Amino acid sequence: MLELNKEATVAERITQINGTSFGNWCWTRPPNGRVLNELSELNNIVSSITLSDKPDPxxxxxxxxxxxxxxxxxxxxxxxxxxxxxxNTTIPRNNLLPQKVFIFIWRAFQKKIPVRYELDKRGIDLDSILCPLCEREIESVEHSLVLCPKSALIWKHVLDWWAQDISIISNLNDAIINNQAFALNKHGSSLWQVTKWITCYIIWKHRNLKVFSKKVWSLASILSEIQTQSYSWISKRLRKKKSIMWHQWLINPSFFVADPPHRVGIG
Structure with a gap:
């Protein structure tokens, strides 16, 4: 049986002579039998060890x-x-949005927000896993933020506001990653991404108000919040000249996507 001082360092347990390392063994009884083969293998391993003067890391x-x-x-x-x-899919950061929105979007894309389907998968006992808004389909992340009839209605109005076809938002990937509406224009793509991510964020906010506070889902108030919040965050973060007037943003935000990045001012 091998007995070593437990307080000793590796350097104290191994001696080097002419570049070859030997173990400092202390036996309670001499090894014999098949243990000798194991000892021989151990000595071969130890002999190849090279020690340095640095602390053991x-x-x-x-x-x-x-x-x-x-x-x-x-x-x-x-x-x-x-x-x-x-x-393999990277969510690009958007500096026009606060960190809390980006964190929410990242968690939603990884299916880490607490929709009922995900909670049920983790063994949490629920009365129902149906969507609390439509009460017809299982509440997955994609259903909650995009496919639920009430969420889809919000997306329809947001897309109408941006003068875009409703078909460009058909799944969670469209809502978070794809920016095909303005794929050739970096500025427009960034503004559109702000709007999409805020839409997801506010849909989830009002979903929680319905679940935990029993507040009525109001389409008009949600659309107003999306328009106001997106304008507010953009106006605080975009740089350089020229400004976007509030009434212009409210009527037709896509009007500005061809312009170079500039500071947005409240008109």
Whole structure:
């Protein structure tokens, strides 16, 4: 049986002579039988060890540098929980929006917001997993934010406001990733993305008000909030010359997508 001082460091347990390492073993009884073969294999391993004067470190195999990082751990967790497809799709940040909206959008895309279907998958006992708004379909993330008849009606009015065809928002990926309406114009794409993400954010906000506070879903108030909130956040974050008047934004926001990025001012 091998007995070692538990307080000893690796350097104290191994002796180097002429570049070859030997173990400092302390036996309670001499090894014999098949243990000798195991000891021989151990000595071969030890002999190839090269020690340095540096303190014994821990090495993390998740990162090529050998250093532990939260990013490498997050990547491992995501790869195990979400699979490869989610990791291959990057959600671009939009500096026109506050961090809380981006975090919500990221969680929604990863199907991590607490819709009833996801809660049920995690073993949470619910009276129903039907959508609390339409009460007809199972409440998944995509259903809640895009496909529910009440959510779809909001999207129809938002798309009418932007003078866009309703067919460009048919699933969760369209609502979060695709910007095909203004694919050739970076400025317009950014403004449209702001509107889409705020629409998702406010739909979820009013869904929660209905579930937890029993507040009535008002189409007019939601559309007004989407228009006001998008204008407010854009007006605080866009840079440079020229301004967008509030009444212009309210009537036809797509009018501004051909212009270069500029500061939005309240008219």
């Amino acid at each position: 821990w090495k993390c195999t998740l990162d090529p540098s050998g250093t532990y990082t939260t990013k490498s751990m997050a990547h491992l967790i995501n790869s195990l929980k979400l699979g490869g497809n989610a990791l």
